[in-house]
Amino acid sequence: xxxxxxxxxxxxxxxxxxxxxxxxxxxxxxxxxxxxxxxxxxxxxxxxxxxxxxxxxxxxxxxxxxxxxxxxxxxxxxxxxxxxxxxxxxxxxxxxxxxxxxxxxxxxxxxxxxxxxxxxxxxxxxxxxxxxxxxxxxxxxxxxxxxxxxxxxxxxxxxxxxxxxxxxxxx
Amino acid sequence: xxxxxxxxxxxxxxxxxxxxxxxxxxxxxxxxxxxxxxxxxxxxxxxxxxxxxxxxxxxxxxxxxxxxxxxxxxxxxxxxxxxxxxxxxxxxxxxxxxxxxxxxxxxxxxxxxxxxxxxxxxxxxxxxxxxxxxxxxxxxxxxxxxxxxxxxxxxxxxxxxxxxxxxxxxx
Numbered sequence: 001x002x003x004x005x006x007x008x009x010x011x012x013x014x015x016x017x018x019x020x021x022x023x024x025x026x027x028x029x030x031x032x033x034x035x036x037x038x039x040x041x042x043x044x045x046x047x048x049x050x051x052x053x054x055x056x057x058x059x060x061x062x063x064x065x066x067x068x069x070x071x072x073x074x075x076x077x078x079x080x081x082x083x084x085x086x087x088x089x090x091x092x093x094x095x096x097x098x099x100x101x102x103x104x105x106x107x108x109x110x111x112x113x114x115x116x117x118x119x120x121x122x123x124x125x126x127x128x129x130x131x132x133x134x135x136x137x138x139x140x141x142x143x144x145x146x147x148x149x150x151x152x153x154x155x156x157x158x159x160x161x162x163x164x165x166x167x168x169x170x171x
Numbered sequence: 172x173x174x175x176x177x178x179x180x181x182x183x184x185x186x187x188x189x190x191x192x193x194x195x196x197x198x199x200x201x202x203x204x205x206x207x208x209x210x211x212x213x214x215x216x217x218x219x220x221x222x223x224x225x226x227x228x229x230x231x232x233x234x235x236x237x238x239x240x241x242x243x244x245x246x247x248x249x250x251x252x253x254x255x256x257x258x259x260x261x262x263x264x265x266x267x268x269x270x271x272x273x274x275x276x277x278x279x280x281x282x283x284x285x286x287x288x289x290x291x292x293x294x295x296x297x298x299x300x301x302x303x304x305x306x307x308x309x310x311x312x313x314x315x316x317x318x319x320x321x322x323x324x325x326x327x328x329x330x331x332x333x334x335x336x337x338x339x340x341x342x
Contacts, residue, residue, distance in 0.1 A: 003280035097268020109174035170301035
């Protein structure tokens with residue numbers, strides 16, 4: 001798909017069909033995350049990818065906003081180092097945002113919808129995913145084929161108007 | 172360009188040619204940022220886009236790592252609300268990361284290189300950009316055509332190995 005179409009097709013998807021994501025497509029989505037830039041190339045992320053139904057159901061209990069993890073074809077958990085300073089904390093969040101967006105655009109390009117969510121119950125996430133001490137699960141990216149309608153470029157996104165967001169030269 | 176090629180072509184570019192970015196291409200890059208997702212659709216960003224050479228030179232002094240702003244064809248400043256809680260701070264950084272990545276991929280699709288950077292001297296940034304109290308300039312995205320070599324898909328990115336970053340099922 002053309003890049004501009006993929007960018008305009010990405011939307012929040014939380015209802016998925018039963019169709020699995022082909023392994024090579026899932027790997028491409030993960031690869032898009034691996035390639036993301038980060039502060040001084042620290043790459044402060046590990047990706048735990050879950051595709052087993054029972055494990056997805058368990059993972060869905062880490063937060064009330066994560067219920068759609070249970071019915072996703074796959075969920076990518078973004079695990080990061082527990083930051084030791086405010087500056088590092090900012091960098092990790094910003095870098096995770098970059099990796100997330102890269103994976104979501106790569107997914108949209110393949111017709112795969114995503115509906116990412118934060119994680120609150122870290123003990124539960126650790127029990128399900130097995131990540132070590134000194135790390136936390138920052139976000140989940142549930143992915144799958146949209147159950148309602150396929151991804152298509154959105155003409156009028158639900159966003160503030162362009163001329164309000166963009167300032168030319170000065171604010 | 173195909174999405175997968177654009178994602179693989181994006182790299183850190185800090186040396187630019189003199190060629191300006193056509194206004195419609197610059198607007199598409201900004202539009203990619205406007206469309207980015209954010210926590211509860213808060214869209215915690217304004218984009219100040221600078222193309223005047225003298226203003227770019229002034230903006231380049233906000234941090235020693237921002238010197239390439241001076242020779243960019245355009246620089247997009249990401250301005251955000253000063254957060255009032257840790258949670259909001261995390262969300263803003265994460266959301267700015269998503270908007271940044273969306274703009275950088277849209278730019279790569281157009282052959283435009285980017286080399287984003289943090290901002291330290293907020294007083295200086297405010298003087299150059301004119302954003303109001305209660306906001307800060309979080310990041311700059313200098314953009315332009317690469318002076319060394321065009322953007323092309325990178326076969327072996329300088330990243331941790333895929334099998335180290337990706338964990339299947341459990342860590």
